[in-house]
Amino acid sequence: MRKSSGDSSSTTRRAKNETVVRAYSIPIRVDEVILEFIEEYHKLARSALQEILGARKFTRVERKQLRDKLLKDWNYASHYVDSAINQMLSLVKSYRRKLKKGKKARRPRLRKKFVYVKSTLFSLKGSTLRITIIPRKHYLEVNLANCPHILPFLKEVWAGRLKLGGLFLFPDRLILNFVKSVEFIDVKDWMSIDINLTNVTVLAGLTVYRFDTCELYHIHRVYELKRQKIQKISAWNKKLSEELLKKYSERERNRVKDFLHKLANKIVEIAKERRMGIILEDLNRIKERVVNSSKELNRKLSKWNARELQRIIEYKAKWFDIPVIYVNPKNSSRVCPACGGQLIPQEGRLMKCSCGLVEDRDFIAVLNLRMWGVRGSPEGVGGFEAFANDGPMKTNPYGVMAIEKQRIGIKFHEITLTPP
Structure with missing residues (x-):
């Protein structure tokens, strides 16, 4: 559901x-x-x-x-x-x-x-x-x-x-x-997940896990180059070209599938250990909404397995009685989680608010997703009744964090999965 x-x-x-x-x-x-x-x-x-x-x-x-x-x-x-x-x-x-x-x-x-x-x-x-x-x-x-x-x-x-x-x-x-x-179990808290092109950021209580997915992007790129070479063969041997395309496409699918399942297993394992529900971004039709933005962006999106990863996380989590909900991710990395103000991009992946908050955009996104999943989005729409104790990331109905604009006790873990 x-x-x-x-x-x-x-x-x-x-x-x-x-x-x-x-x-x-x-x-x-x-x-x-x-x-x-x-x-x-x-x-x-x-x-x-x-x-x-x-x-x-x-x-x-x-x-x-x-x-x-x-x-x-x-x-x-x-x-x-x-x-x-x-x-x-x-x-x-x-x-x-x-x-x-x-x-x-x-x-x-x-x-x-x-x-x-x-x-x-x-x-x-x-x-x-x-x-x-x-x-x-x-x-x-x-x-x-x-x-x-x-x-x-x-x-x-x-x-x-x-x-x-x-x-x-x-x-x-x-x-x-x-x-x-x-x-579904009565969860103690909720963990939020932000899926990006080169990483997956997870906020579980006061711990942030950042999973490096550059290897996944690399897999797609390697097979993209192979396909370009194979397509040149079709001019003089179409049958061989089709056989090779089928062979390497299957290899690509298998490697990607293996990577996604390993990543999903890690995330669901964290949710099980901490007795947490899972909050995901509603990415339905995301590629349709941004397609034709630019040739470069379209190429990157073709290598983005966000919806497939979400599907795997969802069914694995639910199999272990862990509830999963989806929230509208619009502006999740552009709205200040402390005051609700508009964030201004800084050098690298940093975002700054007029209230003084300066943070990594992925960290901001998972904070907002977590708050919106439990209390509803700041636009005043319905949201969810998430059946969670407020846990360490307590929020008031307006989405103001109890950690008062600072990462008090927040721990970061950089995780690189073993390539398939």
């Missing part, structure tokens, strides 16, 4: 319960029957997509007619037809919702070949997962005991603390979705 302090309603009480999903991919080997099944499902889903796109409202009657039509030459479990229709319907609804809001949206296309397996189409007995392909004739059986990283989750499923949700079947892998109903 996501809420922003831009809500003009009165203070919003956050839900105490929520459902969280963790997905894990495991390699599998399938026979020719299943490979053909995945191919047929892909064709079925594409047909459903075209029918739904062509309908104005897609009523219940039209849905039944489409289902009956798709079932005519379908030789597999009928529930897969329902899966395909639901999957494509969700895709089209999302597309039309964007158009209605005036956003740019590409017409939906189905490229990747995979099958969504509903919970009615598989069973879990012990560590053996059995997926129905053709009822009473053909099944896919996967021994999950061969996947050590899955076993702790299986034990939770057997104990009834987790559920195994719908699966995604690919020709070479199976994605398992473990579903957990979490009850």
Whole structure:
């Protein structure tokens, strides 16, 4: 559940319960029957997509007619037809919702070949997962005991603390979705996180952690240069160029993913140890809002994984019953956290206020985010009821810090993650 302090309603009480999903991919080997099944499902889903796109409202009657039509030459479990229709319907609804809001949206296309397996189409007995392909004739059986990283989750499923949700079947892998109903803890305080191009700054109580992310930027830059060289090959060997681009793009994704997960683990670990909730910036559509500002800025933003990092932090935190809220970050590094005045840029990353405060802009940002997350933003919008004790960073309703314009007892930790 996501809420922003831009809500003009009165203070919003956050839900105490929520459902969280963790997905894990495991390699599998399938026979020719299943490979053909995945191919047929892909064709079925594409047909459903075209029918739904062509309908104005897609009523219940039209849905039944489409289902009956798709079932005519379908030789597999009928529930897969329902899966395909639901999957494509969700895709089209999302597309039309964007158009209605005036956003740019590409017409939906189905490229990747995979099958969504509903919970009615598989069973879990012990560590053996059995997926129905053709009822009473053909099944896919996967021994999950061969996947050590899955076993702790299986034990939770057997104990009834987790559920195994719908699966995604690919020709070479199976994605398992473990579903957990979490009850958020009553936190002692809140930690705020400011994500920048070259660092992530975290304020936890009276401690500031600054994680160096220059290595992440470097990874993107290295592969950007590789792609530029590969694109020159396409003039005389397009096939080789495409293969190399695919190869290095996958390497880049894997290295970035590994870095982001390590960073998120560190941050969530701090929140767990200190029993703190997490405050994040609402960066929805941030790239859309600033795109076309300048060629240099657009290039930098293309290497910025802020939203992906936030997504990982959020699901990891919620998995451990830690609440996460979002606040509007507008002017978070330009407004004085002591008096609310306008800050003036100084040399380097320093910002100065007429009240005498001179501080690092990242430190100012996390101070403001923390205050706005707990008490609401200075513009008088709703904000949140954060269920936290005021803790060491006490604030009054107007956002004036109890530390009186000074870093009394504030400790800085510079942290560099080991490159993947």
